[in-house]
Amino acid sequence: MTEFVRTGTPFSVLLLGLITGIAFGFVIFKIGASRYDKILKMLLLKDFGVLKFMMVAVAVGSIGVFLTDSVIYIAPMQWMRLIVGSLIFGVGFALLGGCPGTVMVSLGEGKKDALYGILGGLLGAALYAHVYPVMDKLFIAPYNLGKMTLYSALGVSYGVGLIIWVAVFAGGAFLIHKLFVPGGKKESAGVNTQPAKDV
Incomplete structure (x- = not known):
């Protein structure tokens, strides 16, 4: 990464990022992960569709x-920054109904409220950059555990760590799909199971 910063990112990497970003954004749009009601239902533990998608995407x-x-x-594993940052992110995620990725999809859909989220994110990043020196001395550096990964923490190889990681996320998505369904009702894969009414 530092090499990319020093010499510039190769065009092939930028192109791959653009292509995969567009593809990922399209999938986000198709499954409705950029819709506020879907995000809200996920946070209220009423609809796990977006959560399953996120877990599969990570895997x-x-x-x-x-x-x-x-x-x-x-x-680096800076646990104080992670805790505070996660709380701020969670509140913003619930209020806006989107994260930095899904809010860009919302903007592409023409949703004007997404613009406020993007501007808020940019302003927040700029503010954090300005106060970082002070924050680093007080809350970040003293709680820095250094670079940490799953495989380094478990003392296994990268490949074994990947298998464990994928098993946790893919397996979790599968269990959620089997155990939890929207509104406590059995999913019907889009098929209407209600009896037909007499006309």
């Missing part, structure tokens, strides 16, 4: 990174 993306030997920046 598939992890396999893709492994097979293509892609360069990934591993951020």
Whole structure:
């Protein structure tokens, strides 16, 4: 990653990012993950469709990174920043009904409220950059555990760590699909199971 910053990102990497980003955005749009009501139902534990999609996406993306030997920046494990950042992100996610990825899809759909989310994210990032030196000394550096991955924490190889990671996310999505359904009713795969009414 530092090499990319120093020399510039190769065009092939940028092109691959553009293509996969468009494809991922299309899937987000098709499954309705950019809709506020879908996000709200997920957070209220009433509809797990978006959650299953996110878990499968993490599993598939992890396999893709492994097979293509892609360069990934591993951020240090700074647990205080993770806790506070997760809380802020969760509140924003619930209020806006989208994350940095889905909000871009919403903007592409013409939803004007997505623009406020994008502007808020940019302003928040700029504010964080300005206060980072102070935050780093008080809340980040003292709680920095260094770079940590699943396979390094478990003391196994990268491949074994990947298998465990994929099994957790893909298996979790499968269990959620089997155990939980929207509104507590059996999913019918889009087929209307209600008896036909007399006309």
